[in-house]
Structure formats: structure tokens, C-alpha cells
Amino acid sequence: MQKLNLGSSDLAELAAEVFSRSGTISFIALGSSMLPTLRDGDLLTAVPEDPFSIKQGDILLYRTGDDRAAVHRVSDVSRVSSHRELFLSSDSDPEDHYRISIEQVMGIIVSAVRDGKSIRIDSVPSGQKQTASARLIARLKSLPRRTSARVFSLASSFRLYRKLCSAILRPMVKYEIHPAEKHSGSPGTQADWDWLNAYLFGRRIGSAQFIRFEQDTPFGENPWLFSMRVRSLFRGGGVGRGLTSLAVSSAELAGAQAIGLLVEETNYRAMNLYRSMGFRIVSFDDLSSGLRERVGKGKAVMLLGILDDSG
Known part of the structure; x- marks a missing residue:
């Protein structure tokens, strides 16, 4: 759905409005951090979720520090006294964890569609977790695309x-x-x-x-x-x-x-x-x-x- 896109502040604002009324929202995946599970262009659907019912393996839609929308998987949920902490990671680099606050969570991804067909999102497929060398190769392969994007962005000015x-x-x-x-x-x-x-x-x-x-x-x-x-x-x-x-x-x-x-x-x-x-x-x-x-x-x-x- 090249509709609402990840990384945009308007998606974050719209999701907050829709979720406040118990609605659902669909948007387009953008980027490579959730490879191999999600690809650039996949249509994702999210619903509001009680932060205290989130479990390991869930894919969350959350606000970043600069108020943009992002999607990553829950790698760990821990409790410190009455405070609950969520640790996320990307499927492309599942060993790199970072923490977000409960307040940043907006919703949970419940489905993904690619080329008109539903795809599994419940876990990273066995054997497909990228090693450090595989991640380096993937980044090198994407370098020409990222470089050309910057060149054309400059030219369009x-x-x-x-x-x-x-x-x-x-x-x-x-x-x-x-x-x-x-x-x-x-x-x-x-x-x-x-x-x-x-x-x-x-x-x-x-x-x-x-x-x-x-x-x-x-x-x-x-x-x-x-x-x-x-x-x-x-x-x-x-x-x-x-x-x-x-x-x-x-x-x-x-x-x-x-x-x-x-x-x-x-x-x-x-x-x-x-x-x-x-x-x-x-x-x-x-x-x-x-x-x-x-x-x-x-x-x-x-x-x-x-x-x-x-x-």
C-alpha cells in the first residue's frame, strides 16, 4: 500500500488518531531492517494493543525519538519493580537489541501482504537470520541503490x-x-x-x-x-x-x-x-x-x- 509509509511523521499522527478510537490502520513497509521477514513495499496492518499484553516475538508499530513511525520485533520483555521495559531488534540484525518505553508503543502488526498474498510474520524463518558477513554483503549490494537515490535527490533540487x-x-x-x-x-x-x-x-x-x-x-x-x-x-x-x-x-x-x-x-x-x-x-x-x-x-x-x- 504505498499509502502510508514507515518513517513518516504523518503515519505516527494518523495511527495515534485511529488507535485512540480502536480502529485499524494499514501502511507500507519501507526499508530493509526487517529483512527477510518484511520487504520494502509489503502492506502491513496494525491494531491497537495493550502494552502490558505484548510478548516476545510481536512486531510493534512505535514512535521513534523524533516522532516518526517505525516497526521492529520484540526481542525481550522485562520487569523492573512495577516498570516494564521492551527490547526490540530488527530481523536483519536480531542480535542488536535496543530499549523503548511503553509510551512509545502505538500498536501491533497483525498481518502482512506481499503481491496480494499473506505472508508469515510470527518469527524469523529458521536458517534465515543473517550473519554479520551476510549483513555486510546485503549492505554492499544496496550501496548502488542508496547512492543513486542521493544523486537523484540532489539533482531534483x-x-x-x-x-x-x-x-x-x-x-x-x-x-x-x-x-x-x-x-x-x-x-x-x-x-x-x-x-x-x-x-x-x-x-x-x-x-x-x-x-x-x-x-x-x-x-x-x-x-x-x-x-x-x-x-x-x-x-x-x-x-x-x-x-x-x-x-x-x-x-x-x-x-x-x-x-x-x-x-x-x-x-x-x-x-x-x-x-x-x-x-x-x-x-x-x-x-x-x-x-x-x-x-x-x-x-x-x-x-x-x-x-x-x-x-
């Missing part, structure tokens, strides 16, 4: 590159909206999710998520655009703009008067993109109390695109 990339890509990229999926838990937790995807020759190169919450929730006043992601090679080519336009069109078709999104205050490129499309920054003080609690002052800026007859 130049206007000439962006114009050239956009001119080439625009006529070839196809955009699709996947059927809405309704998640519900207890009454008042329903939300409709549309997957917005960009394809080039059948390969997904970008995605975002269009979400509509129930009216009586902090995010319920208008639909939301979450988790914009474009592959590094294609950044600057207008894919993000195309996905945003698709979300705006979806909001218009749904009869909404506005569409909202969250963006990091330091993500100036994204903020400029949204401004150029008619979005405006909403002052923190103008947000509802519920949204202020979810967004967090100084951590992110709420952008709200007002849809009117002028387009």
Missing part, C-alpha cells in the same frame, strides 16, 4: 533538471485511484481510504493516500491527503503534483469544501508545491483543539486547500 524530467514524464505517467477501503473498529472509528498511485510502464513510481474520517473526529471536518511518496529517480518530474491533483479531484467529487494535509515545517520543497496549487497554511492557533493535540506545535504545519468554484 535544480530547476533545469525538474523541467526536463517533467517534460519527459508527464505524457507517460498514468494515475489510478484504487477502490476505497473502509476500516472500522468500535462505533465512530470508520474511515474511507483511497490509494492514489502513479505508474510508469506498469511500475509504481509514486503514491499517496486520500482519507475521509467520520465527522465527529478531529480529522473529520474535511478529507486528507497523507503519505506522499515518489521514488527518488522521478522526483521533480511532476509526479507529486499529479498525485495531489488527483486527491483534490477526489475531494471535489466527494462534495468536500476543502482538503487538508500535514507537512514538515522544514520540507520547503513540498510546501512550495502545495502553495503553488492553492493550498494555504493554517495557523496553529486556528486549528481545533483536537487537531492541535494531534499535530503538535512546532512539529508540522497544517495546510488546507480551499476548493471553490474558481478551481
Whole structure:
């Protein structure tokens, strides 16, 4: 589901909102730390979990120190007096343990889907735990991909590159909206999710998520655009703009008067993109109390695109 993605602050915020109402949330795995169990692009589903029922082997969705969402496996649970400590590790390096607090835990992963098929997540397959040499080989193999990602990220900061990339890509990229999926838990937790995807020759190169919450929730006043992601090679080519336009069109078709999104205050490129499309920054003080609690002052800026007859 290149929808909500690991490593993003908006996933952490959205998960907190959904879990507070006993809902479930689905998102895309991103990264290699949970290899071989989970791969980049796997669709994960998480549910809220009582921290005191967590056991060794569970895969947790938790907040990192910088308020981003991450997923790792519980390697040990210990009790010190009345205090409970959780130790996590990655499946790619199960012997490297680290500690998190109970307060950082948001939910537990209950299922994973790859290429339309469910995969096992209950344990690291026997014989597949990586040795130190295997981890080194894996890192060396991924070096060209990581290096190219940095190069293209740097190139996309130049206007000439962006114009050239956009001119080439625009006529070839196809955009699709996947059927809405309704998640519900207890009454008042329903939300409709549309997957917005960009394809080039059948390969997904970008995605975002269009979400509509129930009216009586902090995010319920208008639909939301979450988790914009474009592959590094294609950044600057207008894919993000195309996905945003698709979300705006979806909001218009749904009869909404506005569409909202969250963006990091330091993500100036994204903020400029949204401004150029008619979005405006909403002052923190103008947000509802519920949204202020979810967004967090100084951590992110709420952008709200007002849809009117002028387009």
C-alpha cells in the first residue's frame, strides 16, 4: 500500500488518531531492517494493543525519538519493580537489541501482504537470520541503490533538471485511484481510504493516500491527503503534483469544501508545491483543539486547500 509509509511523521499522527478510537490502520513497509521477514513495499496492518499484553516475538508499530513511525520485533520483555521495559531488534540484525518505553508503543502488526498474498510474520524463518558477513554483503549490494537515490535527490533540487524530467514524464505517467477501503473498529472509528498511485510502464513510481474520517473526529471536518511518496529517480518530474491533483479531484467529487494535509515545517520543497496549487497554511492557533493535540506545535504545519468554484 504505498499509502502510508514507515518513517513518516504523518503515519505516527494518523495511527495515534485511529488507535485512540480502536480502529485499524494499514501502511507500507519501507526499508530493509526487517529483512527477510518484511520487504520494502509489503502492506502491513496494525491494531491497537495493550502494552502490558505484548510478548516476545510481536512486531510493534512505535514512535521513534523524533516522532516518526517505525516497526521492529520484540526481542525481550522485562520487569523492573512495577516498570516494564521492551527490547526490540530488527530481523536483519536480531542480535542488536535496543530499549523503548511503553509510551512509545502505538500498536501491533497483525498481518502482512506481499503481491496480494499473506505472508508469515510470527518469527524469523529458521536458517534465515543473517550473519554479520551476510549483513555486510546485503549492505554492499544496496550501496548502488542508496547512492543513486542521493544523486537523484540532489539533482531534483535544480530547476533545469525538474523541467526536463517533467517534460519527459508527464505524457507517460498514468494515475489510478484504487477502490476505497473502509476500516472500522468500535462505533465512530470508520474511515474511507483511497490509494492514489502513479505508474510508469506498469511500475509504481509514486503514491499517496486520500482519507475521509467520520465527522465527529478531529480529522473529520474535511478529507486528507497523507503519505506522499515518489521514488527518488522521478522526483521533480511532476509526479507529486499529479498525485495531489488527483486527491483534490477526489475531494471535489466527494462534495468536500476543502482538503487538508500535514507537512514538515522544514520540507520547503513540498510546501512550495502545495502553495503553488492553492493550498494555504493554517495557523496553529486556528486549528481545533483536537487537531492541535494531534499535530503538535512546532512539529508540522497544517495546510488546507480551499476548493471553490474558481478551481
